[in-house]
Amino acid sequence: MVGSAPPEPTELVRAEDRLSFVYLERCVVHRDSNAITATDDSGTLHIPAAMIGALLLGPGTRITHAAMTLVGACAATVVWVGEGGVRCYAAGRPLARSSRLLEAQARAFANQRDRLSVARRMYELRFPDEDVSNLTMQQLRGREGARVRQIYRDESRRTGVDWVKRDYKPGDLTDSDPVNQALSSANTCLYGVVTAVIHALGMSPGLGFVHVGHDQSFVYDVADLFKASTSIPAAFEVVASGSTDPANDVRRVLRDRLMSGGVMDRCVDVLRELFLAPQELQSVTPILYEDAMSIWSGRADSTLAAGQNHDRGRT
CATH class of the missing domain: 3.100.10.20 (CRISPR-associated endonuclease Cas1, N-terminal domain)
Incomplete structure (x- = not known):
């Protein structure tokens, strides 16, 4: 080489x-x-x-x-x-050589009860003052819509930027008002950062718990946890500053917010907490980066050592 x-x-x-x-x-x-x-x-x-x-x-x-x-x-x-x-x-190849988090994500995704539990915990992270322990998925979506609209209204009052609604045309960034342009650009950057963390931990961006049917569904799920503190205020602040190029200027403001808020660190912590048991969190870092492989034994949670011939017969 x-x-x-x-x-x-x-x-x-x-x-x-x-x-x-x-x-x-x-x-x-x-x-x-x-x-x-x-x-x-x-x-x-x-x-x-x-x-x-x-x-x-x-x-x-x-x-x-x-x-x-x-x-x-x-x-x-x-x-x-x-x-x-x-x-x-x-x-690139994930930083994590272990598939531990990916397997935990897949198990939760495949079980309807566990999937709803993850969705509820995601909602609790976004809106900690809400009791969602008994809400259905339909009720969660309704609560989310109302709370997100309120976030936009609050940012509009804080910055003095006029707000009507979230309105954009995929593929044409300029076909919207300045604040929507800034929001689209900021969210694009945030999606890239979240995608990087998901790939680094060896998880699947396509196995979403709120969003479904897209190869980036889980990216949108996780990004939603951070928009209220990163991309949304960054977009309103850039437009309030009188920027003539909000789609470009918002990246610099967002980058500062991501760094000062330790968003990548928080994103890693959130993903671990969502899919690992409390007793596993203490030891997860060395295990995630351990380059080891096993063979499934055919029984639940049981593996055999790889790199060995398991044929007990004679040749």
Whole structure:
């Protein structure tokens, strides 16, 4: 192989300690040793690849095979950012070598009672003053709609920005008012960050508990937990500042909020708490990053050692 050897899992920066996202546009993305480089008319910027959570590629970017190889080896997520949304086009191998969280997510998803329990806990995280212990999924959706509308109204009063409703056209960012443009752009960045954390922990972005039927359903579930403290206030503040380019300016405001609020760290904690038992939380970090494999025995929660011949017959 030409270049530096791929890093071992224990050498990589944990998801909660990484930069939330790096946004690039109108440049060529390449590799210099273990750094991602972004080159345009003004020069070349070096970015340590192991520190990236999500690499957001905006309009006018080109990325080389060498750069993608490094991004994949460092378990970062690459997201191509369009005008009206985000598509997770590629993702590196997860930081977590264990499938423990993925299996817990799949078990909860496949059981209707457990799935509703996760949805209730997600709602409690967003609105801790609500008692939802006996609410159905339909009742949760109704409560959510009312509370989210109230959040928009509160931000409108706080910032003085006029608010009518959430209104946007997928694929055409400009076909909406400034605050909706800022919201779409900020949410796009937040989705990229959440996608990066989900991939880093080895979980599935498609197994959602509130949103369903989309390969990013779980991303939308988790992102909703943080919008009220990140993308929504950032969007209203940018428009209130008189920005003439809210879709671009909101990224800088959002990045500051994500870093100061420790959102990646909180996102990792939330995912662990949602799917692991309390006694498992103390030991989950070393286990998640342990590069080990077993063979299913055919019985529930029972495994056999891998790398061995289990044929008891004679040859």
